Amino acid sequence: MVSYKGYEPVIGVEVHVELRTSEKAFCRCSAEYGGDPDSKCCPVCLGMPGATPSLNPEAHRLAVLTGLALGCKIERVSRFDRKHYFYPDLPKGYQITQFYDPLCRDGAVTFELDGVRRTVGIERIHLEEDAGKLSYKGDKLSIDNNRCGVPLAEIVTRPHMRSADEAMAFVDELRRILLFAGVSDCKMNEGSLRCDVNVSVRPVGSETPGVRCEIKNINSINFIGRAVDAELVRQTDLILSGGTVEVQTRRFNEDTLKTEYMRKKEKTADYRYIREPEIPAVITDEAYVESVRREMPPLPAKREEELRNIGIKAESAKLICSLPKLADYFDLVKKETSDAVTAANLFVSEIIPVMRRGEPCVPPEYLARCADMFAAGDVNIVSARTSLRLSLEEGISPHTAAERHGLFVLKDEGLIKEMIEKACASNEKTVAQIRAGKVSAKKVIIGGVMKLSSGRAEPRLLSRLVDEFFE
Amino acid sequence: MKNRVNLTEARMAAGCLKLDIEENDFRGFSHVADFTAESGDGDGNLMCDDSCAAVSAFELCREEIFEREPVSRRITCASKLAEDVYRGEKKAVSIVREYLRQAKESQNGTYITVMEAEAERIAEQLDRRTDCESLPLAGVPLSVKDNICIEGILTTCASRALEDFVPTYSSTVYSRLIAAGAVPVGKTNMDEFAVGADGSTSYFGPCRNPLDPSLSPGGSSSGSAASLAEGSAVISLGSDTGGSARIPASYCGLAALKPTYGAFSRWGLVGMAPSLEQICPMARCVSDVRLMFEIASGHDARDMTTCVTWEKRRRNGRIGVFIPSEVSETARKAVERCVAVLKAEGYEADRVELPFFDEILGVYYTISSAEAASNLARFDGLRYGYRSEKGDILSTRNESFGAPLRERLAEGAYVLSEKSGGAYARALHMREQIKEKLNELFGDFDLLVTPMSDTEAASFGETVCTAERYAVYANLAGIPALTFPAVRGERGLPVGVQLMGAAGDDIFVLETGEAVEGRLAW
Missing domain, CATH: 1.10.10 (Arc Repressor Mutant, subunit A)
Structure with a gap:
């Protein structure tokens, strides 16, 4: 919905992404997902008395990379702070984060929605540590500390989005960028990308912001849209019935598709932020930023454009650049074939569905040869598809398949x-x-x-x- | 010329200890029943190579000594012991057994845990080694404040909240001393979580001053100081957040260094206010403190605060002398004596003012309380130690901590809250100004000399604020500060003086301290 009963939503998003490091942010424990509870812990990530944190340079590098991928300015001096709150998943009683001096500021993400270019500003990105994982069985609460200390980048947008669709498209594009930059595997179901959405409503045309509510931990892009719409309806109806919106933290109920009250939002002072005294200021100098920039893989928008420039249809280009593994595969094909456009068509129709299902796939050279056969007039498009399909099924090259099954064009x-x-x-x-x-x-x-x-x-x-x- | 004499002979030879000391007054010191004394320095001064024996002798008969001509000391106790061990003259095991006995028999509330099995094991290992020559602390008994983690050894911070906490890791500083041959005697009593300055707030009961058990040894490293003063350890590790090692050192006639922030790894130190505190070497003489510093300081990959380097400084031969207007006569005398020696060494001395002397404790308490509230948040009753019978977290926390600590934590939470109107931010701002001003001073002066405390050891609960006022500058500015005894107070007890240097200048401060200490008549 763009509006409801004359009200529009104003949306900002906070995204937490787990950075793909092999070790945790402040200790040498494995940062890999899963494993037996508490099997990947040490005195540092358990917050035991006397255990001091040391910043993992790889976490810092990936956070810088995240900032660069999202067009941010990388701050020369950034610092860590402690955010205090009591919760059983937080062993130190505080989280190490960057409140006052974050690593990255002022970026933007541009994407298309219904043919219109949109830009959502990124206010800041900071590096912080994840908390443990709580699970409830009956009235028993269990804590798994494996996730404690896993490095997170928190990406905070400006309130630039105006509809559920836009919020979804933004998160989708953000996710794509992060995947291509290689900073995170962005699995929403495993929690390596988590979204908090801030929603307020105001009469369409008004410039005065409303009171915002935060909806915590939404775990799919689809639910982001649902949650925004649910909140738009709830807040608008509340205002129209004479009530006022309170600053709240809410959760999205996946069964009712509605948001539910969790708690009154803490005021900033309640977190009693202080500088993290055990980690000195982090200096990220220009030379370092440049070295990270040089290593940054090409981002999806640019790769998409390159594909369009060689004549590949816009939808195909978008589809190919929806996942790094697809784009990387196609890059290899592109290098090998004389007919990239046909290769793209064959890739979209025959190979992508297979790769999406995670099934074994032909080597890129096969697809390239297949497109070449078509370009040379040796097969028509139907035979090209057939030979590729047979190649997939029988594990033979498309040429052999065409030969065996008599798919070559008749020129006698x-x-x-x-x-x-x-x-x-x-x-x-x-x-x-x-x-x-x-x-x-x-x-x-x-x-x-x-x-x-x-x-x-x-x-x-x-x-x-x-x-x-x-x- | 050095003479090897027994204690009585030494006393006679030196002509300064005309006391009848029963042999059994030296329980625990039979290994040093004789010691090297140097006589004939012209002043009839006794110069002992073995401080344990010498200082114990002084303490046992201090009233008499104090009435006599000053006795100067030159003590190299730890290195002397280590030398004896590597020469095979003494066994580490027999040394440590005597100290262990002393520790167990201590009536001063010095120890929370005596590490008998661990000490014997380590000493036996030492005695089997053939490379003790490379161990500068071979066989030297070490006591460790109970907020410094030792793997497998109870580490309580003198709090009910950690009454059964056994860490799985050892402090880097501790490990380095052990690797250099030191033998741990035990974990010493302290003010709960290092909050307090008189040794009275320990959950395990107060620690008393061995020089006069009716008095406080100072705090919070009370047990560390007591262990040295009573002779149950030769060197000790304390910690200093706002004078916590230097104040007890001053009250017990000892030397202690608060190193430059970042010079000592904080890995394994249970933090109270991490931006202020350092583990501190404590001993009976500056030379031992220096030896400990040289062994234990330096980069540690597990503590990022050690990733610092300091500029090499140019000296200008000037010292700044701070004596506030409301200073006690004792403290003035301590500073003046120290300055006199330095002048004799060729230094020019000028009076200086320390910045914000009237406000300094406010700045210190705001920051340390805030950090304590933060650092102790982890003791939430879910993971460690004591649990209230009432079953809830609030009761557990309330019953875990003593009243003074609870006050400090409440203060900390308050100064960080909105209600305080930015008290913490203001304190940080002032801290920066203090750092700047001190930096300026170190542009003009190689060292600053200040009192360490206005009085000698006091009774429990008596205010130590004046001592803290002198102490906290070094913590707020992260600079090295050394104290050693300089004078005797009205009751005949020792009172220290303080030397502060620029950040990174620890060795220079220690060298100067060594030179002064040997020539101070106290």
């Missing part, structure tokens, strides 16, 4: 002439019409030959031979 003039004669013999009436000057009836003969050759007769050759036949 003698053979085609025989077929023309055969087709004419069974269509005497048409032959008479042609001879009487009805040139368009030649199509019937061509169709007959195509049928006889199982569609393999080379069309231009066939057309010439039919013309010659009737001269």
Whole structure:
């Protein structure tokens, strides 16, 4: 919804992404997801007395990379702070984060929504540590500390979004960028990308911001849209019935598709932020930023544009650049083939569905050869697809498949002439019409030959031979 | 010329200890029953190479000594012991057994845990080694404040909240001393979580001053100081957040260094106010403190605050002398004596003012309380120690902590809250100004000399604020500060003086301290 009963939503998003480091942010424990509870812990990430944190340089590098991928300015001096709150998943009683001096500021994400370019500003990105994981069984609460200390980048947008669709498109594009930059695996179901959405409403046309509510931990892009709409309806109805919106933290109920009250939002002072005294200021100098920038993989928007520039359809380009593994695969194909456009078409129709399902796939050279066969006129598009499919099924090259299954285009003039004669013999009436000057009836003969050759007769050759036949 | 004499002979030879000391007054010191004394320095001064024996002798008969001509000391106790061990003259095991006995028999509330098994094991290992020559602390008994973690050893911070906490890791500083041959005697009593300055707030009961058990040893490293003063350890690790090692050192006649912030790894130190505190070497003489510093300081990959380097400084031969207007006579005398020695060494001395002397404790308490509230947030009753019978977290926390600590934590939470109107931010701002001003001073002066405390050891609960006022500058500015005894107070007890240097200048401060200490008549 763009508006409801004359009210529009104003949306800002806070995204937490787990950075893809092998070790945790402040200790040397494995940062890998899963494992037996508390099997990846040490005195530092358990916050035991006397255990001091040391910043993992890889976490810092990936946070810088995140900032660069989102067009941020990387601050030369950033610092860590402690955010205090009591919760069983937080062993130190505070989280190490960057409140006063974050690592990155002032970026933007641009994307298309319904053919219109939109830009959402990034206010800041800071590096922080994750908390443990709580699970409830009956009335029993269990804490798994494996996630404690896993590095997170928190990305905070400006309140630039105006509809559920826009919020969804933004998160989708953000996720794509982060995947291509290689900073995170962005799995919402495993919690490596988590979203908090801030929503307020105001009458359409008004510039005065409303009171915002934060909806915590939404775990799919679809639910982001649902939650925004649910909140738009709830807040608008509340205002229209004479109530006022309170600053609250809410959660999204996936069964009712509504948001529910969690708690009154803490005021900033309640977190009692202080500088983290155990970690000195982090200096990120320009030379370092440049070295990270040089290593940054090309981002999806740019790769998409490159594909469009060589004639690939916009939708295909977008699809190819929806996941790094697809784009990387296609890059290899592109290098090998003389006909990237056909290769893209074949990739979209035959290979992407297979890769999406995570099934084994042909090597990129096969797809390249297949497109080349088409470009050389050795196969038509239908045979090209068939040979690729057979190649997938039988694990043979498309060329071999075409050979074995007789998919190559028929270019033997003698053979085609025989077929023309055969087709004419069974269509005497048409032959008479042609001879009487009805040139368009030649199509019937061509169709007959195509049928006889199982569609393999080379069309231009066939057309010439039919013309010659009737001269 | 050095003479090897037994204690009585030394006393006679030096002509300064005319006391009848029963042999059994030296329980725990039979290994030093004789010691090296140097006589004939012209002043009839006793110069002992073995401080344990010497200082114990002084303490046992201090009243008499104090009435006599000053006795100067030159003590190299730890290195002397280590030398004896590597020469095979003494066994580490027999040394440590005597100290262990002393520790167990201590009536001063010095220890929370005596590490008998651990000490014997380590000493036995030492005695089997053939490379003790490379161990500068071979066989030297070490006591460790109970907020410094030792793997497998109870580490309580003198709090009910950690009454059964056994860490799985050891402090880097501790490990380095052990690697250099030191033998741990035990974990010493302290003010709960290092909050307090008189040794009275420990959950395990107060710690008393061995020089006069009716008095406080100072705090919070009370047990560390007491262990040295009573002779149950030769060197000790304390910690200093706002004078916590230097104040007890001053009250017990000892030397202690608060190193430059970042010079000592904080890994394994249970933090109270992490931006202020350092583990501190404490001993009976500056030379031992220096030895400990040289062994234990330096970069540690597990503590990022050690990732610092300091500029090499140019000296100008000038010292700044701070004596506030309301200073006590004792403190004035301490500073003046120290300055006199330095002048004799060729220094020029000028009076200086320390910035914000009237406000300094406010700045210190705001920051340290805030950080304490933060650092102790982890003791939430879910993971460690004591649990209230009432079953809820609030009761557990309330019953875990003593009243003074609870006050400090409440203060900390308050100064960080909105209600305080930015008290914490203001304190940080003032801290920056203090740092700047001190930096300026160190542009003009190689060292600053200040009192360490206005009085000698006091009774429990008596205010130590004046001592803290002198102490906290070094913590707020992260600079090194050394104290050693300089004078005797009205009751005949020792009182220290303080030398502060620029950040990173620890060795220079220690060298100067060594030179002064040997020539101070106290």
